[in-house]
Amino acid sequence: MRIDSMFLKPPETADAVTVEVEGRPVVVPRGASAAAAALIAGLASTRASPVTGEPRAPYCMMGACFECLLVIDDEPSQQGCLVTVRPGMRIRRQEGAREL
Amino acid sequence: MREADAIVVGGGLHGCSAALQLALRGRRVVVLERRHVGRHASGINAGGVRTLGRDLAEVPLSVLGMAHWHGIRELVGDDCGFTACRQVKVAETPAELSALERRAQAVRRLGYDHERVVDAHELRRLVPAVAGHCVGALVADGDGAADPYRTTHAFAARARAAGAQVVEGAAVTGLDWRHGAWVVATTAGTWRAGAVVNAAGAWAGRLAALAGDDFPLTTRASMMIVTERMPPFVVPVVSAAGRALSFKQSASGTVIIGGGQQGRADLDREQAWVNVSNLARSAQAAAALFPAMREARVVRAWCGIEAQTPDRLPVIGHSTRAPGLVHVFGFSGHGFQLGPVCGLAVADLVLAGGTALPVAPFSPARFAAAAAA
Amino acid sequence: MKRDFDFVVVGGGPAGLAAAVQARSLGLSVALVDEQPAPGGQIYRAVERAEAEGRAAALGADYRDGLALVRAFRDCGAVHFASRQVWQVEPEGRVFATDGRESIVLRGSRILVAVGALERPVPIRGWTLPGVMTVGAAQVLHKSIGLLPSPGVWIAGSGPLVLHFAAEVVAAGGRLAGILDTARGGLPEAAIANAAGMLRGWRYLARGLGYLAALRQADVRRVTGVEAVEAVGEGRIARVRWRVNGAWNEAPAEGLLLHEGVIPSTHMTFALGCAHDWDDAQRCFRPRTDDFGATDVEAILVAGDCGGIGGARVAECQGRLAAIGAATALGRLPVPERERLARPAREALARHRAIRGFLDALYAPPPELLAPPDDVIVCRCESITAGRIREAVALGCRGPNQVKSFTRCGMGPCQGRLCGPTVTGTIAAELGVPPAQAGAFRVRPPLKPVRLGELAALAEPGEGA
Numbered sequence: 001m002r003i004d005s006m007f008l009k010p011p012e013t014a015d016a017v018t019v020e021v022e023g024r025p026v027v028v029p030r031g032a033s034a035a036a037a038a039l040i041a042g043l044a045s046t047r048a049s050p051v052t053g054e055p056r057a058p059y060c061m062m063g064a065c066f067e068c069l070l071v072i073d074d075e076p077s078q079q080g081c082l083v084t085v086r087p088g089m090r091i092r093r094q095e096g097a098r099e100l
Numbered sequence: 101m102r103e104a105d106a107i108v109v110g111g112g113l114h115g116c117s118a119a120l121q122l123a124l125r126g127r128r129v130v131v132l133e134r135r136h137v138g139r140h141a142s143g144i145n146a147g148g149v150r151t152l153g154r155d156l157a158e159v160p161l162s163v164l165g166m167a168h169w170h171g172i173r174e175l176v177g178d179d180c181g182f183t184a185c186r187q188v189k190v191a192e193t194p195a196e197l198s199a200l201e202r203r204a205q206a207v208r209r210l211g212y213d214h215e216r217v218v219d220a221h222e223l224r225r226l227v228p229a230v231a232g233h234c235v236g237a238l239v240a241d242g243d244g245a246a247d248p249y250r251t252t253h254a255f256a257a258r259a260r261a262a263g264a265q266v267v268e269g270a271a272v273t274g275l276d277w278r279h280g281a282w283v284v285a286t287t288a289g290t291w292r293a294g295a296v297v298n299a300a301g302a303w304a305g306r307l308a309a310l311a312g313d314d315f316p317l318t319t320r321a322s323m324m325i326v327t328e329r330m331p332p333f334v335v336p337v338v339s340a341a342g343r344a345l346s347f348k349q350s351a352s353g354t355v356i357i358g359g360g361q362q363g364r365a366d367l368d369r370e371q372a373w374v375n376v377s378n379l380a381r382s383a384q385a386a387a388a389l390f391p392a393m394r395e396a397r398v399v400r401a402w403c404g405i406e407a408q409t410p411d412r413l414p415v416i417g418h419s420t421r422a423p424g425l426v427h428v429f430g431f432s433g434h435g436f437q438l439g440p441v442c443g444l445a446v447a448d449l450v451l452a453g454g455t456a457l458p459v460a461p462f463s464p465a466r467f468a469a470a471a472a473a
Numbered sequence: 474m475k476r477d478f479d480f481v482v483v484g485g486g487p488a489g490l491a492a493a494v495q496a497r498s499l500g501l502s503v504a505l506v507d508e509q510p511a512p513g514g515q516i517y518r519a520v521e522r523a524e525a526e527g528r529a530a531a532l533g534a535d536y537r538d539g540l541a542l543v544r545a546f547r548d549c550g551a552v553h554f555a556s557r558q559v560w561q562v563e564p565e566g567r568v569f570a571t572d573g574r575e576s577i578v579l580r581g582s583r584i585l586v587a588v589g590a591l592e593r594p595v596p597i598r599g600w601t602l603p604g605v606m607t608v609g610a611a612q613v614l615h616k617s618i619g620l621l622p623s624p625g626v627w628i629a630g631s632g633p634l635v636l637h638f639a640a641e642v643v644a645a646g647g648r649l650a651g652i653l654d655t656a657r658g659g660l661p662e663a664a665i666a667n668a669a670g671m672l673r674g675w676r677y678l679a680r681g682l683g684y685l686a687a688l689r690q691a692d693v694r695r696v697t698g699v700e701a702v703e704a705v706g707e708g709r710i711a712r713v714r715w716r717v718n719g720a721w722n723e724a725p726a727e728g729l730l731l732h733e734g735v736i737p738s739t740h741m742t743f744a745l746g747c748a749h750d751w752d753d754a755q756r757c758f759r760p761r762t763d764d765f766g767a768t769d770v771e772a773i774l775v776a777g778d779c780g781g782i783g784g785a786r787v788a789e790c791q792g793r794l795a796a797i798g799a800a801t802a803l804g805r806l807p808v809p810e811r812e813r814l815a816r817p818a819r820e821a822l823a824r825h826r827a828i829r830g831f832l833d834a835l836y837a838p839p840p841e842l843l844a845p846p847d848d849v850i851v852c853r854c855e856s857i858t859a860g861r862i863r864e865a866v867a868l869g870c871r872g873p874n875q876v877k878s879f880t881r882c883g884m885g886p887c888q889g890r891l892c893g894p895t896v897t898g899t900i901a902a903e904l905g906v907p908p909a910q911a912g913a914f915r916v917r918p919p920l921k922p923v924r925l926g927e928l929a930a931l932a933e934p935g936e937g938a
Contacts, residue, residue, distance in 0.1 A: 006728030011619045029618040044709050045603040050329045051856045055708050057603030061610035064591045066886040077397050097329040097353050249878045374918050380932035387929045394926030400917040
C-alpha cells in the first residue's frame with residue numbers, strides 16, 4: 001500500500017504532530033490536513049471509488065473534488081483536506097461505499 | 101396550424117401515459133411540453149409505487165393500476181427500474197399499530213386484501229435495520245418502487261413509437277374553442293384538435309383557467325433527500341404511521357428520503373426552494389426509524405412541484421363547462437403509481453366520453469358543486 | 474452567541490476580508506464564515522503561520538502583502554466563524570454552516586458570497602489516477618506546511634499559476650521533473666514581447682519574466698507547444714505522455730500536477746437562483762452583478778473571483794465596493810457618501826483589471842478540455858465518461874440537467890463542481906450551440922454533504938419524536 005511519497009519529507013518543526021495513518025505513526029507539521037498526512041505517509045491511494053472500485057487520491061486539496069474522503073477517527077466520508085490533524089488522530093482509507 | 105385528434109398538455113407521466121393510450125387506439129395525438137419530458141414532479145419524485153395506505157376512494161383504481169406496473173415491460177418496453185420490493189408502513193407504538201389494524205379491516209371490507217398487518221417479529225424479518233422500538237407494520241407485498249425519470253421517458257418513448265408526437269419546448273400561451281375545436285397556441289406553434297387533455301401538473305390550474313374552469317388548488321413542493329451511496333441494508337420502501345416519511349434505498353446504494361415535507365414553490369419562475377427547517381423534520385423521521393442513518397451524509401435535497409386539491413384526491417374527468425376538455429391532475433403528491441392506469445381512463449374519457457375504470461370519485465364536478473353551493 | 478448580523482460574509486479570502494473590514498468601518502455588524510482555520514483564502518493561505526515560521530518572504534512579496542489585510546480583519550471587530558463549511562444559503566438571508574459535527578444558523582440582512590475560484594477541471598486520460606493532482610493542491614501544501622513535490626513530479630498546463638508555483642518550488646530549494654506548457658495563445662515570451670501596450674499591467678508581466686528567468690537558471694526542463702497530456706499507470710501514475718507537433722513523448726513520473734487556469738466558484742450563486750451569464754473570454758459562467766456586486770436576488774452580493782476571475786487585488790476592491798453598496802442598501806450610507814467612498818476602490822479596480830483580457834486570451838483553455846474524447850472520465854464521482862454524455866445527447870438530452878438524470882453525471886458528493894464545465898462544454902460542442910444555451914447544472918442544497926443527524930438536529934424542538 002505504501003509507496004514513496006510524491007512529496008519530500010516535510011520540514012521538521014518543534015511542534016510537529018504524530019498521527020496514525022493506516023495504523024502506522026506518521027509525524028506531520030502542526031496545521032496539516034488529514035489529507036496532507038495521508039500524502040506525507042505515502043499512501044498509494046486514499047480511497048476506492050464506490051462506483052468502480054478504482055483507487056483514488058486527493059486531487060484539489062481545496063474542498064471541491066471530494067476525492068480525499070477518508071475515515072477519520074472511525075467516522076467515514078470526511079473531506080480530508082478540510083480536517084486539521086490532532087495528535088493521535090486515526091486516518092484510514094475509505095473503501096468504496098461508506099459503512100452504515 | 102397543425103391538426104391532431106387530441107392535444108395533451110404536459111409531458112409528465114400522466115400526459116405521456118394518456119398520449120400512449122390514445123396513440124395505441126390509432127388517434128393522432130400530440131404532447132405539448134413547456135420544458136422537457138419529466139422536468140418536474142414526474143421525473144424527480146421519490147418513485148414509490150404504492151397501493152398501501154391510500155385514501156379508500158383511490159384504492160380500487162390504485163389496485164387495478166398495480167397490474168400495469170407488474171407488466172410494465174410489456175406496456176412500454178422497459179422495466180422502468182420497477183421492483184416489487186414491498187411497501188411497509190411502520191407503527192412505533194401499540195396505538196399506531198391498532199390504527200393500522202383498523203385500516204386493514206376497512207380495506208378488507210371494501211373487498212381488497214392487498215394490505216396485511218405484521219407483528220414486530222415479521223417487521224424485523226422484512227426490515228432488519230428498523231429501530232428496536234417499532235412494534236409492527238402494515239405491508240403491501242406487491243408494492244414497490246421505480247425510477248421516475250426513466251419511467252416517464254419510457255412512456256414518452258413508447259408513445260412516440262406508437263405514433264404520438266411529443267413536442268418539447270412548447271409552452272401553451274392560449275387555449276380557445278373555435279368552430280368546434282380547440283386551438284392551442286404555444287411558443288413553438290399552434291395546434292388544433294377536438295380534444296384537449298390537461299395534464300399540466302402544478303400548472304394545471306392555470307391551464308384550466310384558460311378554458312374557464314376554476315379549481316381551488318394549492319401547490320405542493322414536496323422535498324426529497326438523497327444520501328451518499330451506502331452498502332445495501334434495506335429492501336422495501338418504508339413509511340411510518342406517525343410521521344411524514346418515505347424511505348428507500350436505490351439500486352446504486354443511495355437512500356432517498358421523502359414523505360411530503362414542504363419547500364416553497366414559485367410557479368412563475370418554475371422553481372422550488374428547499375426549506376431547511378422542514379427538511380430537518382424529514383431527517384429526524386428517517387433517523388428515528390433508522391438510527392444508523394444519523395451518520396449518513398446528505399448529498400442533495402430538492403422539491404418536486406405539483407397541484408394539490410382540498411380533499412387530496414386527483415381531478416380526473418371532463419370539464420363541467422368546456423367541451424372536449426379532460427382534466428387529469430391534482431394528484432396531491434401521490435400520482436406516480438396511478439400514471440399507467442390513468443392513461444387508460446383518460447383515453448376512454450376522450451374517445452368514449454366515459455370509462456369503466458373507477459374514477460367517479462375524482463370527477464371535476466365535485467368542485468363545481470362546491471363552488472355553486 | 475450573536476447570530477443576527479447586518480452583513481454576513483461567506484469566504485475568508487481577499488474579497489471577504491476587505492469587505493468585512495470596510496463594512497465594520499461603516500458601522501455594520503459583520504460575521505465572516507470560512508472553511509479554513511485562519512483568514513487568507515487560497516491566495517493568502519496560512520499567511521500568519523508562514524510569517525511566524527519565517528517562510529512567508531520566500532513565498533513572494535504578493536503573498537506576504539496579505540498579512541496587512543489579515544491583520545486588519547483580525548482587528549476590525551467582525552465575528553469570525555473559522556473552520557466552518559457553509560452548506561446552505563437561503564435567498565432570504567439564512568446561512569447554515571457546519572464544523573463537521575454541528576451546524577449553526579446565521580442570519581444576515583445582506584449576504585456577501587466571496588467564495589473565490591476553483592481550478593478549472595482538467596479532464597485528460599488518467600487524471601483520476603492517484604498521483605495526479607492540481608498545481609493549486611501542491612501549492613496549498615507548500616504554503617500551509619512547507620511541503621515540496623519530489624524531483625520526479627511533472628507540471629502540465631498553462632496559466633499564471635504554473636510558472637508562479639514552479640518558481641516558488643525552485644526558490645524554496647526544490648526541483649521538478651519538468652513543465653509541459655500547454656499555452657496556445659502563443660508562448661509567454663512572445664506574448665510578453667507583444668504586450669508593450671499593456672503598461673498598466675506591467676507588474677504582472679515583469680513578474681512572469683522573472684519566473685521564466687528563475688526557472689532557466691535552475692535548469693528546469695520546459696517543453697512548450699504541448700498539445701495533449703496523459704497520465705499512465707496501474708493504480709497510480711507511473712509515466713506521463715505528451716504530444717508536440719503530433720508526436721507523442723513519454724517520461725517516468727512520480728506525480729503530475731495539472732493546471733489550466735481558474736474559474737469562478739458559482740455553486741452558491743447558482744443554488745441561490747442568481748442570474749448568471751456565460752463569459753466567453755474566460756469560458757465560464759459567472760453571476761450577473763451591478764457595480765457594487767449586487768445580484769438579482771435582493772439580499773445577495775458577490776465579490777472576488779467567484780464573480781469572474783480577476784485575482785486578489787481586484788477581489789479586494791470588489792469586496793470594499795460590495796460592503797459600501799450593502800451599507801447604502803441597508804440605509805446606513807447616503808448615496809453621495811457611497812460615491813465618494815467608492816471612487817478610490819473603483820480606480821484601483823480599473824488599474825488591476827487592465828491585464829485581464831490579455832491573460833484570458835493567452836491562457837484560453839484548449840477546446841479538448843471543454844469537450845474531451847469519449848473515453849475520458851468527466852464525472853470523477855460517478856465515473857461517467859464523455860462518451861456517455863454524448864450518448865445522452867444523442868438520446869435527446871439538451872442540457873446538463875437532463876444528462877444528469879440520464880447518466881448520474883454530477884450526482885456524486887462533489888455535486889458537479891468537477892464535471893459541470895465539461896458537461897456544458899461537451900453538450901454545447903455536440904449540439905453546435907453556445908455554452909450559454911446548453912446551460913449549467915441546477916445546484917441543490919446542501920452545498921456540502923452534511924450528516925443526516927446534524928440536519929435532524931435543526932428541527933424545531935417538539936416536532937417529531
